[in-house]
Amino acid sequence: MGEWADVSSRWKSLKMQIVRKLHRCPFCAYSSVYQNNLTKHVRTHTGEKPFVCALCPFRTSQNSSLKRHMINIHGQVEDVPAQEGFPEFTLHP
Ligand SMILES: [Zn+2]
Numbered sequence: 161m162g163e164w165a166d167v168s169s170r171w172k173s174l175k176m177q178i179v180r181k182l183h184r185c186p187f188c189a190y191s192s193v194y195q196n197n198l199t200k201h202v203r204t205h206t207g208e209k210p211f212v213c214a215l216c217p218f219r220t221s222q223n224s225s226l227k228r229h230m231i232n233i234h235g236q237v238e239d240v241p242a243q244e245g246f247p248e249f250t251l252h253p
């Protein structure tokens with residue numbers, strides 16, 4: 161009986177350690193273990209647009225949007241051939 165309580169309290173403190181490692185959004189409840197994901201997410205609040213088209217003044221906050229722009233506006237396809245029903249690049253939600 162006592163052992164079980166011990167295990168569960170140990171698990172709780174382990175969970176607390178994991179929670180502390182999360183990168184938290186200062187604007188909403190979003191959190192991620194990956195700094196990259198948080199940086200990308202925070203841009204949705206700040207409106208920062210670091211991805212710039214080399215061919216026109218288009219700017220976007222998402223790498224995937226720039227890729228889509230290159231295909232739709234300039235007809236440039238990067239590594240993945242555009243096919244109907246093909247999953248759109250590698251999007252990390
Ligand atoms: Zn947020």
Ligand SMILES: [Zn+2]
Nearest residue numbers: 213215216218
């Ligand atoms: Zn462009």
